[in-house]
Amino acid sequence: MLTPRIFVGGVAPSPAPGTDYALPPAAARHVAHALRMRAGDAVALFTGTGGEFTTTIRRIERRDVIVRVERHDAIERENPWPVMLAQGIIAADMMDFVVRKAVELGVAAIVPLVCERSQAAPAERIARRAAHWRQIAVAACEQCGRNRVPAVRPAVTFTDFVATVDDGSGLASILDAGANVSLAHAATTRAPRTLAVGPEGGFTGAELREAEARGAIRVHLGPRVLRADTAALAALATLNAAAGDAR
DSSP, rough: OOOOEETTTOOOOOOOOTEEEEEEHHHHHIIIIIOOTTTTTTTEEOOOOOOOEEEEEEEEEEOOOOOOOOOEEOOOOSSSSOEEEEOOOOHHHHHHHHHHHHHHTTTEEEEEEOOTOHHHHHHHHHHHHHHHHHHHHHHHHHHHHSSSSSSSSOOOOHHHHHHOOSSOOOOOEEEEETTTTTTHHHHHHOOOSSEEOOOOOOOOOHHHHHHHHTTTTTEBBBOOOOOHHHHHHHHHHHHHHHTTTTT
């Protein structure tokens, strides 16, 4: 059985080896009621800034879980080629799926993009969704073993995003089913640090030209047209393979 992993970032004080540590209320409820753990069980804690703590449950009460922090292990499971995913906002369930799986695939950061073909939504709703995506990112880290939680940044318009692309690195790619070069081929000589994936229907021609004018390279993922959620994950997996992430 895999040791359950619990995120305790942003909660003071942080765990410290050789001390007892009270889990935050939400984490305590999860351990006691959802996981039904018992005294003596092992739990791994991480703060999201690197490494993890090996702990053992000392006491479980109705609302409190106390663990003994044994040690801190400076173990990392990050991608050797960190990539920021700029994802055009798509339908709620699909976007949740992309965020979750992108974190599992090692993405370094996620930027939700408001594109011409994105589903229309008030700014307040998009802000609430961004907070929800951050929670999904944390849960994905708990599941996949990552000890650094990738940032889910506030949503931005496509125009505001491309204004940051030309940073002098020349390492940005934008998915376009009609591109002349594949991402797999481009990654052999010029793997991107930023990858832009469109919403349902893809980017418009104007958006593609705008990104290209700022230095982004158009790339495709093969002869078939993929759904927006499939495209994001296929692209990240392609880059992982090029970077040797699975070796």
